[in-house]
Amino acid sequence: MNYGKLVPSESFRSGAAASGIPAPPQERPRRRRYLLLASLGAVLLLLVGGGAASLGILLAARRSRSEELTKPSEAISRTCAMTRYPALCISSLVNFPGAMAVPQNELVHVAVNVTLRHVGRAFYRAAAIANLQMEKLERAAYEDCMELMEDSVDQLRRSLAAIAAGRRGPSAADADVRTWLSAALTNQDTCAEGLAGVAAGPLKDQLAAYLEDLWEMASNSLAIFAGSSGGDDFSEIPIQNRRRRLMGDAPFPAWVTGKDRSLLETPAVAIEADLVVAQDGSGRYETIQQAVKAAPEHSTRRIIIHIKAGRYEENVKVGRKKTNLMFIGDGRGKTIVSGNLSVSDRLTTFHTATFAAMGTGFVARDMTFENTAGPAKHQAVALRVGADRAVVYRCDVLGYQDTLYVHSQRQFYRDCAVAGTVDFVFGNAAVVLQNCTLYARRPLEKQKNTITAQGRKDPNQNTGISIHVSRVLPSPELAAAEKEEGRHHRRYPTFLGRPWKAYSRTVFMLSHIAGHVHPAGWLEWDGDFAVDTLYYGEYRNSGDGAAVGLRVNWPGYRVIAMEEEAAKFTVRRFIHGTSWLPSTGVAFLSGLTP
DSSP states (O other): OOTTBOOTTTOOBOOOOOOOOOOOGGGHHHHHHHHHHHHTHHHHHHHTTTTOTTOOSOOOSSOOHHHHTSOOOHHHHHHHTTSSOHHHHHHHHTTSTTGGGSOGGGHHHHHHHHHHHHHHHHHHHHHTTTTSOOOHHHHHHHHHHHHHHHHHHHHHHHHHHHHHTTOOSSSHHHHHHHHHHHHHHHHHHHHHHHHHTSOSSHHHHHHHHHTTTHHHHHHHHHHHHHHHHOOOTTTTSSOOSOOOOOBOOSSSOTTBOHHHHHHHHSOGGGSOOSEEEOTTSSSSBSSHHHHHHHSOSSOSSOEEEEEOSEEEESOEEEOTTOOSEEEEESOTTTEEEEEOOOGGGSOOGGGGOSEEEOSTTOEEESOEEEEOSOGGGOOOOSEEEOOTTEEEESOEEEOSTTOEEEOSSEEEEESOEEEESEEEEEESOEEEEESOEEEEOOOSTTOOEEEEEEOOOSTTOOOEEEEESOEEEEOHHHHHHHHHHOTTOOSSOEEEEOOSSTTOEEEEESOEEOTTBOTTOBOOSSTTTTTTTOEEEEESOBSTTOOOTTOOOOTTEEEOOOHHHHHTTSHHHHSOGGGTTTBTTOOOOOSSBO
16 A cells, blocks of 8 residues: 555554665576566567557657647647646647547547557566666565556557447446556556655666656546546436436346356365365365466466365465466365465565455455464555456455455455454455455554555546445454443544545445444545545445444545435446356345345
């Protein structure tokens, strides 16, 4: 999360200075990979143009004054007026070959193309410095940026292909593009956050130069697409005089195939898995990472990995190329993936995840993911998900600070338990947690528990956290501590969330909220930061902590009164789950109520 900012009493997101420790020998093979990527960079730049063969050398790191003074066409001026960085938008578009003659409705293709080119160049330039001497935190931040930029290239390329195919108007394809562009923007933000904790030096200086304007260009592309697609489902909140009941019209979302539905409900012993992991030697693999490595890349069919009961002390990574992997355990508390990495180990928060999944179509069921670093070591992620159309079903996610990192893209959690202290559900995905239990644990002395910290930084991102038909409870140890203090004195106050970024968006709907939650409901991040730009909503919740009479009076907070407004945060509307969840086999509620 915010690595450059220190909250003294809680050490929420401190960045450590570099120590000059040489990078460990085991990192050398990865450096060779980055050097290989650098040698392939020129090829990448020829491919990412999406059909613009004569793209040429565009967007030098610093634009000359003569370029900035080039008079734009009327179409470019109107298009760039929709963006948050219009001067950069104009200077980038006017120098694209032929852009001055492109009609306004085609400029979104040009904008995404130029952004893709820019990210591609930054990626291969950064790959060329893999052999630069780096201490541990620098190496972690560098590797984060490389992974995130590579993911962004893929997301921008897919966006460009969808736009070029001419799929216009509000549609599932538009939802895809909005998701991918939002994720590309989040990726650059995460990269910058990791670098913020790194001491000044050659690595930070060079990466900063390569990344210059990258976030702003991605933001402009997203704004232009959002403005041209007409598919913003939140443009009219609140909507007056329009009420219709959104009932669940099927037991599963549409994007879950019949086969996947069956897989998610069938006992593990009855499933014929593609890969079996077992510590006792009864499977082909003894570690989960070995099975992930053996799984095919870019799979279009479901690959099933059965992880037999046991405690697997390893850090697992499911990369972008490992698509459609389904991990099936023998039950929560039986199949356990455990790690203990934290920012205290001189790592970025992104790097601490016990289990990290980035491959599209990731599914996990009947498992426990945990990070045992403890509250004193601060940020320590148990599960990080940046996979699109990801599902986590009947799983426990256990930690303290930053337990569940819902990093980006579309995610769905059903029948899960998540436990933690500070910001223990955080990130910038479009995510729905349904029929889940969120347990606040006992934090460090003088700390406050915050359940969510949503990281929406751009108003055009289609992201947010929706807690739907769930339970917000104290853990047994927290309940015992609070009981000792008495009902009217909270030693460890718990809040529903706080705004990590300026456009933070979180809702709690039709959920039970226990009395450990502070009457104010929500906690400020830093004074009045984001209180007028965030969107925090509560809709028909129950329990001793659900009373809204003493809630914060921020401009961005609202008690949702209209069903139509609440319905925008359902599986059907918020993550377009009825188009993809059915294929996973997870039961879900598509509307507000059964």
